[in-house]
Amino acid sequence: MFKNISEIVISFVVLGSLVTGCSSQPTQPAPTPSASATPVAPAATTALADVIKNGLPGYSVGMRGVSDSFDNMYYAAKGGNWALSAYMSNVMRDYMSPTQITRIKDYPQWDSFVKGNLGDNSALKKAMDAKDMVAFEKAYSDTIDNCNGCHSASGFKFIKKIKASGPKANLDYSFQSNASDNK
Ligand code: HEC
Incomplete structure (x- = not known):
């Protein structure tokens, strides 16, 4: 697995030069392996x-969107717009x-949060599919605890998510739909 962004870029450069080499010189014998196996940037x-790395959003920018969408998810479920949720x-x-790309080392932790809390087998997803608001409320509150668990573990225990008093986007939250309408 790549350890940092430089390695990804180096890999693309190395891969690119290999591909170019193959197509332009098909009869060239395989090059002798060089002394150093690690490419130098x-x-x-x-x-x-x-x-x-600096031009793409990191955690703080991403989390702003996560948080707002999470609030919208709740109010959509509450209004019966399960597809919007x-x-x-x-x-x-x-x-x-x-x-x-910007937080290669931290990404797996986010990915496992997503699988456990929002994935196909998660309690939230099952509640959405079943249009079960009681189960949704419970799963939503458990997920908030998991959001805050990661904040504490990452050194941000002072970022404590609480349930929003209303949604963040002006949409029709009471439009009636099924979760499966969201293709
Ligand atoms: C994998 C760990 C992790 C998970 C899971 C996680 N967060 Fe975060 N969150 C962070 C980190 C780290 C920061 C601080 C980012 C920074 O400033 O670099 C943060 C910051 C935030 C912020 C402040 C950023 C801002 O711009 O306002 C909010 C709000 C937030 N998270 C909401 C949430 C919500 C809601 C969830 C769950 C649905 C969640 N987070 C799940 C790690 C996580």
Whole structure:
């Protein structure tokens, strides 16, 4: 697995040069392995890696979207717009996608949170599918505890999520739908 962004960029550069080499010189014998197996990052590659990393959103920006979508998810379920609730659950994941690149080491922790709390076998997803608000309330409150568990474990125990007093986007939360309407 890649340890940091420089390694990804280096890998693309190395892969790119290998592909080019194959197509332009098909009869060339295989090169003798060099003494060093680890590619060294040229200064320009490291600079490019920094630009990519710094230019993409990290956790704070992603979490803002996660939190708002999580609030919307609740009010959609409460209003009976279960497809919107399921949709908001997917949007939460989209907000964090860039952190696959910008926070490579931390991403697996987010990914396992998603699988356990929002995935197909999660209590929240099952409650959405069954349009079961009682089960949804319980699963939602358990998920809030898990959000805050990660905040504490990451050194941010002062970021304590609480249930919102209303949704964050102006949408029709009482439009009646099934979770399966969200394709
Ligand atoms: C995998 C760990 C993890 C999980 C799970 C997690 N968070 Fe976070 N969250 C963080 C970290 C780390 C920060 C601080 C980010 C920073 O400033 O670099 C943060 C920051 C935040 C912030 C403040 C950011 C801002 O711009 O307002 C909010 C709000 C937030 N999280 C909400 C949530 C909610 C809601 C959930 C659950 C649905 C959740 N988080 C789940 C790790 C996590």
